[in-house]
Amino acid sequence: MKRILSTILAITMLLSLTACGASENNEPEVTTEATLGSEDASVTTSIADEAVPGSVTVEKVDIVAVFEGVYSYTERSFDTKSYESNGGTGYTLENDQYVDIYEYDSEEAAAQAASQFDAGGTTFYGSDGTVTEYEYVYPVHFWLNGLSIVFYCSETGEFLQDFNAILGEEFAGAGSDYYRPAYANELIYALWDAGYNVDYKTSTGTGQDYLKETVSECMLVVSNGDVIYLFEYADEYEALDEASRYSANASFYSGDDFTIGIDYASPVHLFVLDNVIVQYCSSTGELLDTISSVYGYQFAGVDYDYDGEKPWYATGTVEFDYYTVPAASDGGLSVFPQSVVIRSQYALETTHDVLNLEIADNVDTTWELLTAKYTDEWFQNNDLILVLLEEPSGSINPYVSDVTRDEDRNYTVSINDDKPEAYTDDMAYWYVLVEINGTKVNPLTGVEVVSSRG
Numbered sequence: 001m002k003r004i005l006s007t008i009l010a011i012t013m014l015l016s017l018t019a020c021g022a023s024e025n026n027e028p029e030v031t032t033e034a035t036l037g038s039e040d041a042s043v044t045t046s047i048a049d050e051a052v053p054g055s056v057t058v059e060k061v062d063i064v065a066v067f068e069g070v071y072s073y074t075e076r077s078f079d080t081k082s083y084e085s086n087g088g089t090g091y092t093l094e095n096d097q098y099v100d101i102y103e104y105d106s107e108e109a110a111a112q113a114a115s116q117f118d119a120g121g122t123t124f125y126g127s128d129g130t131v132t133e134y135e136y137v138y139p140v141h142f143w144l145n146g147l148s149i150v151f152y153c154s155e156t157g158e159f160l161q162d163f164n165a166i167l168g169e170e171f172a173g174a175g176s177d178y179y180r181p182a183y184a185n186e187l188i189y190a191l192w193d194a195g196y197n198v199d200y201k202t203s204t205g206t207g208q209d210y211l212k213e214t215v216s217e218c219m220l221v222v223s224n225g226d227v228i229y230l231f232e233y234a235d236e237y238e239a240l241d242e243a244s245r246y247s248a249n250a251s252f253y254s255g256d257d258f259t260i261g262i263d264y265a266s267p268v269h270l271f272v273l274d275n276v277i278v279q280y281c282s283s284t285g286e287l288l289d290t291i292s293s294v295y296g297y298q299f300a301g302v303d304y305d306y307d308g309e310k311p312w313y314a315t316g317t318v319e320f321d322y323y324t325v326p327a328a329s330d331g332g333l334s335v336f337p338q339s340v341v342i343r344s345q346y347a348l349e350t351t352h353d354v355l356n357l358e359i360a361d362n363v364d365t366t367w368e369l370l371t372a373k374y375t376d377e378w379f380q381n382n383d384l385i386l387v388l389l390e391e392p393s394g395s396i397n398p399y400v401s402d403v404t405r406d407e408d409r410n411y412t413v414s415i416n417d418d419k420p421e422a423y424t425d426d427m428a429y430w431y432v433l434v435e436i437n438g439t440k441v442n443p444l445t446g447v448e449v450v451s452s453r454g
Contacts, residue, residue: 095182096138097154103147114144114171121172139174143167156180161202161216177201183276184218184230187294194290197223211253212242215275226287229279236275237380241343243272243299244383244440248409250300254444256347267302271295315407319437322400325370326360327388327429336390336429337449339413341441343383345376351386357431370433383441387413387432387449395423398430398451410446411436417451 091099104110116125121142124132136153141160143150145167152163157179164170179202180188191198199221212233220228233239245254250268253260264281269288271278273295280291288304297306330336333355340355342348348371351357359367374384389398402414413434 093154093159095154095156095158097156097158098152100151102149102151104149105147107146110144110147110149114142114149117142117172119172120174139178141170141173141175141178143169144171156182157202158182179216179218181216181218181230181232183232183274184220187228187230187278187291188220190290190294191220191222191287194287196287196290212238222287224286226280226282226284228287228291231277231279233275233277239272239275239277240381240440242277243270244442246270246300247442248300248407249302254442256343256443259444269298269301269304271297272299315405318403318405318411318439320400320403321435321437323370323433324398325365325431325433326363326394327431328358328360329356330390330429331355331357331388333388336388337415337451338388339447339449340386340388341383341443341445341447342374342386343441343443344379345374348374348384355388359431381438381440383436383439385411385413385434385436385441385447387415387434389415389430389432389449389451391417391428391430392425393419393423394426394428395420396428398432400432400434401452403434403436408446409442410448411441412448412450415449415451 091101093099104113116127117123118125121140122134122136124134126132138153138155139157141152141154141157141163143152143163150163150167152160152173154160157174158181160179178200180200184200188198188200201219201221202217211231215232215234217232218230220230222228231239231242233242246252247254250264250270251262253262266281266283267285269280269282269285269291271280271291278291278295280287282288285304292298292306292308297308298304340351342351352367352371357367359365359370391398396417396419398415398417400413401416402412404412404414406412413432415432
């Protein structure tokens with residue numbers, strides 16, 4: 001019985017490989033070696049001679065239920081394909097990925113069949129001495145889960161860790177550490193073109209637990225010995241926000257209420273593009289040109305020669321807009337000017353409550369109306385610097401003349417004022433809302449307010 005079970009699994013898997021896109025006519029790229037001890041025998045003839053109908057129960061399985069947690073929170077689609085010759089069912093997932101599920105009469109039968117694959121899942125050893133070699137188009141993964149054996153074929157391994165979480169570690173295949181997400185492809189191709197071989201793995205992180213939560217992480221191990229980490233974020237705004245938290249040389253990282261120093265083993269270079277951040281540490285920097293060809297110039301790290309255009313975090317004048325409005329009081333402050341970096345709608349509300357920000361009664365607006373535009377959507381790609389000013393007269397109107405950023409990413413807000421020849425002798429307080437457009441500001445960045453009296 002075990003011999004029959006294992007050989008039927010072999011032909012079942014053989015047929016399922018058509019899902020991997022092996023050829024235009026859907027024929028699998030499989031080579032079958034001769035049976036050990038006999039001439040020109042094959043798995044097919046073994047099945048024809050000895051298969052017993054009903055000895056293996058192969059049932060259709062609801063993949064949404066089996067992989068609960070992989071699909072239940074998304075609207076992902078899949079197609080079902082039945083293999084009429086053996087009753088198996090294959091599932092075609094998004095991004096050219098395939099899953100086949102086979103259920104046995106007992107856990108012992110499933111375990112016996114699983115034990116007859118080699119570690120890579122490319123060789124099946126029949127109980128009768130047959131040896132079958134499989135050539136897959138994409139990396140494959142096998143799991144044993146009770147009565148079932150699950151087969152997953154994917155170029156990227158997009159759902160590999162999800163499947164591992166549900167089914168346990170695979171018993172054969174490309175390895176549970178394998179992961180090549182689509183967002184890594186362009187860099188992998190560039191490295192190949194540059195003459196390097198690349199192994200790609202699921203990253204368990206860089207040990208920097210203070211970083212924001214990622215969607216996924218991938219580690220590229222390059223043939224020259226260098227390692228590149230890729231961090232995928234929910235969207236480009238999350239990645240931009242994370243990038244803005246590093247100092248220019250990447251030696252400091254700022255959370256919303258803390259700053260931490262970072263000590264790298266080798267010179268570090270950080271890149272960002274769309275929703276992906278790349279970290280490259282190397283004593284030689286051998287791969288910098290290749291990485292830069294995909295991601296452009298680094299956003300933080302040790303400087304290096306680069307001929308292209310520097311991006312948003314370059315030094316110099318910053319694009320900005322501003323509003324000024326009289327304040328109702330000094331808010332309990334005794335030192336002016338003061339500034340606060342505001343990076344979210346929640347932070348704006350908190351700052352309002354903590355500093356008791358209220359607009360003067362003689363102004364035809366309210367704080368709520370003035371700040372209504374600063375939604376979470378607005379903060380995705382912009383930040384706000386709130387400046388609190390004191391003027392010796394209510395007749396003096398301040399204005400922002402310039403905003404600049406230095407090589408350490410510190411900001412200077414230059415404020416001048418229109419001072420009439422005759423003015424009242426009363427103290428006045430102002431709120432200046434400086435919008436930093438298209439740029440995220442480090443949450444604890446240095447902001448110097450330079451006030452030039454008229």
